[in-house]
Amino acid sequence: MAHRFNVFSGLDRHINKKNKSIPVNHEPDNNRITPEQIKDIVSREVNAASTRSQMMNYFDSIAASSERTETMLVELRDALDAGLASVKNTKEIDIDESVKRIENGYESLGADMHKDNLITYKNLRQALEEAENKAIKKNAGLKKGITACLVMNGILLAAVIVLALRGFGII
Secondary structure, eight states, rough: HHHHHHHHHHHHHHHHHHHHOOOOOOOTTSOOOHHHHHHHHHHHHHHHHHHHHHHHHHHHHHHHHHHHHHHHHHHHHHHHHHHHHHHHHSSHHHHHHHHHHHHHHHHHHHHHHHHHHHHHHHHHHHHHHHHHHHHHHHHHHHHHHHHHHHHHHHHHHHHHHHHHHHHHEEE
16 A cells, blocks of 8 residues: 555656646646636627627618618708709799708718718727637637647546556556
């Protein structure tokens, strides 16, 4: 019995001397990622994806709204043209000038609103895509880190099993 204990305690000392970053004494290590932390990270990513989808739908609706606004302004201009045609014979000069002013005002208002909405939409969409790309890179790094931890744990487990089998005289 004493011989087996000495083999494992010698193994602990040997591993601790060789690689200080891998604790073998089973004391809690604050630098390790726990299963709860992994679940939290995954749930945050799922929530972020859902939020991203909702925001994209909202931005798409903003773009559609600006297109509807532009359509309404065109219809308003057409209505003004029709009104002008019906009363053109009474006061031709005054009506022409006022309708042109109104028409120009609505056109510039529509162009400005449409341009501002598209700029805002494009900027927000670009910011979201950049945030998504950063999240993808972080996830890739996290997956690589988790894979490396699993590989190291597998190697250590195999080494312990081989040493234990040698200690028992099986190998």
